[in-house]
Amino acid sequence: MDLKLDHYTKDGIEVVDVEGEIDVYTAPRLRELLIELVKVGHYQLVVNMEKVEFLDSTGLGVLVGGLKRVRAHDGSLDLVCTQERILKIFRITGLTKVFGIHDTVDAAITARKAQK
Template sequence: MDLTLETRVLDGFRVVEVAGEIDVYTAPRLREALADLIESGHHHVIVDVEKVDFLDSTGLGVLVGGLKRVRAYDGSLDVVCTRARLLKIFEITGLTKVFGIFGTVDDAVAAHVA
């Protein structure tokens, strides 16, 4: 399966909606999309993985790399995920303590507004 990426703006956040598989073959596209956003001055990013069917360690590495980049600008990178299989990956790797993980994009935005 391929990877599709769509970016939209919501209340000052850049929301990257990801669908498909994030693996060693497709992760570079996500890395490039995040890098382009961050380099163009957008330091508050939400990555919506609700339509992601598969996520491997390469994909996790891309998300961690994106988080490091935005933190250099006092930014944020949150993840929207309710899929049990993906949440388990974040839990096993300890990344639930690193990322803000939310059930909806609106919840992620609200966490920064409150």
């Protein structure tokens, strides 16, 4: 399955819905979207990965790059993911300590608001 991307604003936070496979072929599209969102002033991002079927290190690189960009504006990039096979790659690379990873979009937004 290819990559589907959508985004919307909820409680002042931009939520990015990602569906499909994030790999060396599709990751550039996610990177472009994250860059565009930051460019137009969205610095609080939640990336919903509940419908991601595959994620490799290229995708991780794009997420880290997005985090770097929002942090340059004192922003945040949190993830929503409960799939073990996706979480595993975050654990292997130690990125569970870098990203806030939540069970639902609402939980991610609530946690982010609580930190403000």
